Amino acid sequence: MRTEIIHIKKLVNTRSENILLRGQALADLPCLDDAFLLIEDDRIVAYGKMEDLPDKRPKATNIVNAEGKFLLPAWxxxxxxxxxxxxxxxxxxxxxxxxxxxxxxxxxxxxxxxxxxxxxxxxxxxxxxxxxxxxxxxxxxxxxxxxxxxxxxxxxxxxxxxxxxxxxxxxxxxxxxxxxxxxxxxxxxxxxxxxxxxxxxxxxxxxxxxxxxxxxxxxxxxxxxxxxxxxxxxxxxxxxxxxxxxxxxxxxxxxxxxxxxxxxxxxxxxxxxxxxxxxxxxxxxxxxxxxxxxxxxxxxxxxxxxxxxxxxxxxxxxxxxxxxxxxxxxxxxxxxxxxxxxxxxxxxxxxxxxxxxxxxxxAMGLENEVGSISVGKKANLILTKKIPSLAYMPYAFGSNLIDKVMIAGEWIS
The missing domain is CATH 3.20.20.140 (Metal-dependent hydrolases)
Structure with a gap:
């Protein structure tokens, strides 16, 4: 199964390598605005800015328009x-x-x-x-x-x-x-x-x-x-x-x-x-x-x-x-x-x-499998509802801000 998530307002924690973060580096959170993410079966296979989405790519069986929404690795x-x-x-x-x-x-x-x-x-x-x-x-x-x-x-x-x-x-x-x-x-x-x-x-x-x-x-x-x-x-x-x-x-x-x-x-x-x-x-x-x-x-x-x-x-x-x-x-x-x-x-x-x-x-020895938006990692993801900023998530602590959760390439909610 192939899934495309497109027009993501902000794709959060995009990384090409795993580094255990310390000190000021803990606040270094790489993100992409107006982004896409491609998933094949249970794995992330590609991501980038919408302007770089390849025209020639395998046809997706599931396309999600994430306009106004944030996409993060699952907790x-x-x-x-x-x-x-x-x-x-x-x-x-x-x-x-x-x-x-x-x-x-x-x-x-x-x-x-x-x-x-x-x-x-x-x-x-x-x-x-x-x-x-x-x-x-x-x-x-x-x-x-x-x-x-x-x-x-x-x-x-x-x-x-x-x-x-x-x-x-x-x-x-x-x-x-x-x-x-x-x-x-x-x-x-x-x-x-x-x-x-x-x-x-x-x-x-x-x-x-x-x-x-x-x-x-x-x-x-x-x-x-x-x-x-x-x-x-x-x-x-x-x-x-x-x-x-x-x-x-x-x-x-x-x-x-x-x-x-x-x-x-x-x-x-x-x-x-x-x-x-x-x-x-x-x-x-x-x-x-x-x-x-x-x-x-x-x-x-x-x-x-x-x-x-x-x-x-x-x-x-x-x-x-x-x-x-x-x-x-x-x-x-x-x-x-x-x-x-x-x-x-x-x-x-x-x-x-x-x-x-x-x-x-x-902390679980799973850094090569989950924890960031990285090619080859398991597609465990949180798609938020439409929110104004990343800071809004802890700020609006009483609200359910999750639209959908994906575990191993499948939406569960």
């Missing part, structure tokens, strides 16, 4: 937990009444709450609910997504989650990466036996995950009351032996040492980063590790947001992601993530688009 959401059994709105009310995240977790809520319900839910039910969430986020413009386990906290529970993610990979046209997050929390059975649970992860979970080829990455929640930097290192080094590169939940609630240990381990990303000092920022800036900012999680928990401007100005490579999960960010709407990033973190619209597309692709 690349590099941090989600969309496989879960039950929402947690009762904890939401507890937070309104004044309970803290830590207090809820200490009383068996939070991650342990999700673990209890997940272990009592069938693989089929988990798949069906996750499929609905995947469909929802794709219609909101997400074309690539990382999905974590971490609500099983038992051998069979973690395997069940990862098998669901594998099935989502097989059946969905979205680009999906799977992350093993068995070290999300200590289950009650191992509350006073941390070494025993870490041994379970290393000796029982990881070999079976590797045998079934269920994960691309390994993650650990490095935080006070959860996993220490030393425990994080132990788990990640075991994962590395099975070819799983680390991603780290780092510096969410405290200066946990997660950023430093992530950099030391060569993690592809360290995620959250609400609580950063000069040392952590400098360590990240001097590394190849990407900092993944999750502003809607901080927003939902009423925490100070990530110091995006400090990170960017220091030369850190950053991306934006939704942290879609039932406890601290029950939304996978990257459009809202982008708006919060502009309104509350003072990121420029150009920085936001780069951070939510190409940078997110890098």
């Amino acid at each position: 690349c959401d590099s941090h989600t937990h969309i496989v879960f059994a039950k929402s947690r709105e009762e904890e939401f009310v507890d937070k309104i009444k004044g309970k803290s995240y830590a207090e809820i977790a200490a009383n068996g809520g939070g991650i342990l709450n999700s673990a209890n319900t997940l272990n009592a839910t069938s693989e089929e039910e988990l798949f069906d609910s996750a499929w609905e969430r995947l469909d929802e986020i794709s219609r909101l413009g997400t074309g690539a997504v990382e999905i974590k386990s971490g609500y099983g906290l038992t051998v069979e529970g973690e395997l069940k989650m990862l098998r669901v993610i594998k099935k989502l990979k097989e059946k969905s046209k979205l680009s999906i990466k799977a992350t093993f997050l068995g070290a999300h929390s200590y289950p009650l059975a191992f509350k006073d036996n941390h070494a025993g649970y870490i041994n379970l992860i290393i000796e029982d979970m990881l070999p079976r995950i590797a045998e079934e080829k269920l994960a691309d990455y390994i993650d650990v929640f490095c935080e006070e009351g959860f996993f220490s930097p030393e425990e994080t290192k132990q788990v990640c080094e075991a994962g590395i032996q099975y070819g799983l590169r680390p991603k780290i939940h780092a510096n969410q609630l405290h200066l946990s040492g997660g950023t430093e240990i992530g950099v030391q381990l060569g993690a592809i990303s360290v995620d959250h980063l609400e609580t950063m000092d000069e040392k952590a920022i400098r360590t990240l800036a001097d590394s190849t590790t990407i900092g993944t900012l999750l502003p809607t999680a901080a927003f939902f928990l009423r925490m100070p947001l990530q110091p995006a401007r400090q990170l960017i100005d220091a030369g850190c490579a950053i991306t934006l992601a939704s942290d879609y999960n039932p406890g601290s960010s029950p939304s996978g709407n990257m459009n809202f993530v982008n708006a919060i990033s502009a309104i509350q973190m003072k990121m420029l619209p150009e920085e936001i688009i780069n951070a939510s597309t190409l940078q997110g692709a890098f």
